Amino acid sequence: MTDGDRSLRADEAFRCLDCDRRWYYARARCPDCAGREFGTYALDxxxxxxxxxxxxxxxxxxxxxxxxxxxxxxxxxxxxxxxxxxxxxxxxxxxxxxxxxxxxxxxxxxxxxxxx
Ligand SMILES: [Zn+2]
CATH class of the missing domain: 2.40.50 (OB fold (Dihydrolipoamide Acetyltransferase, E2P))
Structure with a gap:
């Protein structure tokens, strides 16, 4: 996912596709493995x-x-x-x-x- 792909919904968080670390606020790299491939998912x-x-x-x-x-x-x-x-x-x-x-x-x- 890259900036500008689409607008995030308020309930969406990020998941690193390399190490599965999860976070909320947009960032350029995973804080654990520095990966750049992310997915999003809805928080419950x-x-x-x-x-x-x-x-x-x-x-x-x-x-x-x-x-x-x-x-x-x-x-x-x-x-x-x-x-x-x-x-x-x-x-x-x-x-x-x-x-x-x-x-x-x-x-x-x-x-x-x-x-x-
Ligand atoms: Zn990661």
Missing amino acids: EGVVVARTTVHTTPPDVRSPNALGFVRFDDGVQVVAQLSDDAVGVGDTVAFAGSTPLRDGDAPQPRLVAVTE
Whole structure:
């Protein structure tokens, strides 16, 4: 896969075709084996391991802005916007698309709590 092949969905992570290492954010080489051949796959559900709420945000960015550090079963870790301030540590979450923080910004992943 190369840049520009297509747009990534918010729930897609990368998998190295040489060593199977997995990660979320786009990079040019595998962090373990420096391989350049990647595949993508959809992340399912993750667990919030840390969270914070930012109350002082730049102009045009939502306030309060709930952010979570989320770990998925395959070791992939993502920092993303949380759907609301009620999502807490230990909650199971899933991707709900991506939204730009403000006009002109790249879309950021957004996670919502999964209800049983
Ligand atoms: Zn690799």
